[in-house]
Amino acid sequence: MSISLRKHAAMFLAATFTVGSMATFGAAALDQPTAVLSSTLNHSVGTVLTSAEISNAQQAMAKAKASALKAQQDAAKKAQEEAAKKAKAEAAKKAAEEAAKKEAEIKAAATKTAYNQLVASAATARPVAYSTTYLASDAIKANATALGNYKLTFYDPCVACNGNNQALTATGTTLTEGRTIAVDPSVIPLGSRVFIEGYGVFIAEDTGGAIKGNKIDIAVSTHERANELGVQYANVYLLK
Ligand SMILES: [Zn+2]
Structure with missing residues (x-):
């Protein structure tokens, strides 16, 4: 295998490995030791990789890991924001419900008072006419x-x-x-x-x-x- 071909193969494997790991195992799978990585690459390519090739693969791994961590952090932050938003909406809804209940109670009390006054008022002589x-x-x-x-x-x-x-x-x-x-x-x-x-x-x-x-x-x-x-x-x- 030529140097160029081996280099491309190593990069391709590193990329495949990182994408596959991220998708299947998440960021934790990216924590495997470099030795295992280089061994996997060497086994796949069928020869010993240069230190530069291993270093490139390591950098790709580190980059993928950082990217996966950032994605996790972003997702956690977003979930936290959504939860806060939901809690705020629920609190507002509850407050509105309580205000409406209070208002209904006040209105019921007022109508009851008006009714009691009507019941207690004297039915006195007056001209009868529709009004x-x-x-x-x-x-x-x-x-x-x-x-x-x-x-x-x-x-x-x-x-x-x-x-x-x-x-x-x-x-x-x-x-x-x-x-x-x-x-x-x-x-x-x-x-x-x-x-x-x-x-x-x-x-x-x-x-x-x-x-x-x-x-x-x-x-x-x-x-x-x-x-x-x-x-x-x-x-x-x-x-x-
Ligand atoms: Zn008459």
């Missing part, structure tokens, strides 16, 4: 019992509307616009505080022969007003 002021709030939706959509009619203390009872309700109170409603007591217990969406809070304190199921008769002061208001439909909530 968006009386749309069901979150506090009502969250805390009251939704009874569904009801048919609303209107009546007053006249003989035609209330017979001989006049302004006397079934519970003995005075029929009062803005407070009194007649209900089916098997559906809404007498004495209940009822929120009629669009009309506000009333007290179930009267009954009526035609008031069965999901029907409510709302008291107003005059027959004329009862006729004007006619028939309406609204969502009804049982407050308490």
